[in-house]
Amino acid sequence: MRGLRKYCWVAFVASALLPWNATAVNQDELTARLFVQNKNTNIVERMLVQTLQSIKEGRLQQALDYVDQLLTISPNFALAHLIHGDLLSAKARILNGFGDASVADNGRIQDFKEEAEIRIRNYFDRSRGLTQPNMLVQLSGKQSHVLFVDTAKSRLYVYEKNADDNLKYIADYYVTIGKNGIGKKDQGDKRTPIGVYFASKKLNRPLPDLYGDAAYPLNYPNEIDSFERKTGSGIWIHGTPHDTYSRPPRASDGCVVLSNPDVKALQEILQIGNTPVVIGVNFQWVNPQSLKTQQSLKADLKSEIEQWRKDWVSQDTDAYLSHYASDFFYSDGSLSKWSSYKRQIQAAKPKVAVNLNDVSMFTYPNANRQMVVVDFEQEFIGPALRNVMKKRQYWVQESGQWKILYEGSA
Template sequence: MALLPWNATAVNQDALTARLFVQNKNTNAVERMLVQTLEAIKEGRLQQALDYVNQLLTISPNFALAHLIHGDLLSAKTRILHGFGDVNAADVTRIQDFKDEAETRIRNYFDRNRGLTQPNLLVELSEKQNHVLFVDTARSRLYVYEKSQRDTLKYVADYYVTIGKNGTGKKDQGDKRTPIGVYFAARKLNRPLPDLYGDAAYPLNYPNEIDSYERKTGSGIWIHGTPRDTYSRPPRASDGCVVLSNPDVQALQNILQTGGTPVVIGVNFQWVGADALKQQAQTKAELSNALESWRRDWVSQNTDAYLSHYTRDFFYSEGDLAKWSSYKRQIQAAKPKVSINLADISMFTYPNAKQNMVVVDFEQEYISPALRNVMKKRQYWVQENGQWKILYEGSA
């Protein structure tokens, strides 16, 4: 009975020598069984591998990668195979897609078993937010974290995802790239959708304010599922959306159905422990102080001090800093007595940005003799010469 040549072609040797069966409640059964199958193949236990993959196909009958492995195992009973997917070697591109998916899933399986901390990003969830999703496009992985005690984040689960055919850094309509940034997922689309989108679709707010300012085009970037006859797609196969298997989309339903779930999409997050996150706590304190100083200077009607919180590159929906300054000086010339209260504050580091940037959302209550207004506001803060300044401000 021939040994399938997975050792050299489909999986990383170092990964398969790692400790295999580290169990925890979040381990994905499909990936665990896939790794069990490949480990059995690596060790020449082909009948046991066949038993594993049969079990895998019982719970995921539309898992194409598992079908390919099953075909290889059956063929190995009668002939020597010369490569992964040798049963259908003519479709070279498709076979490479399967290899990429296998390698990605296995790598992340062992990464998970090492114990996940969290990305080295400032993340402060508001009182109304319980979860944040991190999409690491380099790993083809979506990580779920929930708010824990003392406003820390606790790892919940992680899932394999497909991203854009042409990778990341979306700029133009139809470029088949996944955007990088901080986004917020809307509630599930209730209108009928083509089978391509699977069991559910949750739109992201691409283009966000920074995307629009940078003149990025396109729309319709969603988190969604797969067609009914497809368990999963290759790591790079979407038109820019973040695609999960239908069971995984269903697993996220309770989190996403609330609407407004933050989704941070980046490349090669740095995963750090609690000690390294102390720096983020310091950044949060500095930014919180800057936000409070901005609020106080607004209340005091000290226009020069108030405007000093804005960067020279500041923009908003109506124009630039010059127009904003003129507007504010006109309003504050009469020195009206105002009360401004901020609540429900959230903060998210903008990943892979050219400069240190944080998205800050809050509920703003503005009270003057003539007006009382409560609105959801969004600001983008950047570090400029060691100080935090506002790059953008508008409604959220």
């Protein structure tokens, strides 16, 4: 009876950690998910699920074998050590709670439980790899991948541009975000920002072990962040200390943190530089065939950008300025100052040419109105000047039309 009580508790813990739909899947399907080698599935997570599923089914020795293998692969995986300790202790005594055999700190136990739940929920997500965020996305000719960080799922998703300029799912990884959650506003608030950012190349200077094998800075604060008077800096994608496989879901100072093996898996993408990273919360995940509305919005926006270019070339100042939102801003001021400047330089109707290349577009997540970040290479040719620059604009919906909220160099 005592041994049964020990087993029942361990099985109860496994059942509590496994998501409800994991208990409902067909056994053949479950076996296929657990044991088929899938290049898109992290082997650490796969073996974690194998361990907990074996506990749930009462195969404690097999679970112990699995977790032993897991620790051979990742000897610094604290969650696996916790489960390993519970399994060993269950042979000798009754356990009173998850982590009873290993850790006295209730806060750490809760962190481990949350990490296990998040990892396993993702593993059994039936739509995983078959959907993408319901966003307007267009990669430039120099961008091959886009990264989406869904902070509600503690997950980073990698999508690649295919031959049709659509997105193809590649992989996804568990991430840690800020201790105090999302919505960074102030320096030191230990929150992860929400928005569209671009990752620069790997930092080459020596860094503390906290940042693991690599660190890739994001351009926080971006133009919108600065306009909204958000402060702070140093938001990076980086790894973990070398004695730590992963950190709890909320444990960073605001950075997006992956395990060192996962950071290494992303290095070829990130090392190119200028990699778009869209950080949001509770993305609406849809089938790619359900993106007709976004395709229509993209077509309308492309048309507006082209009309903006034409109105600039024609030197029709009123038509040109009609493309700017009433609350437009730029580095030197507001719409009124911008309008005055443009009217002054276009008064002589100089003949100019403007060409736009390598255009990219990304919906700004969780904004209070429809907003898209547009980057492009702008070639301007005037009577006394030829200039090529990287340009960034933020377009918003105003009274049902696309308007420019911000414009400046990228």
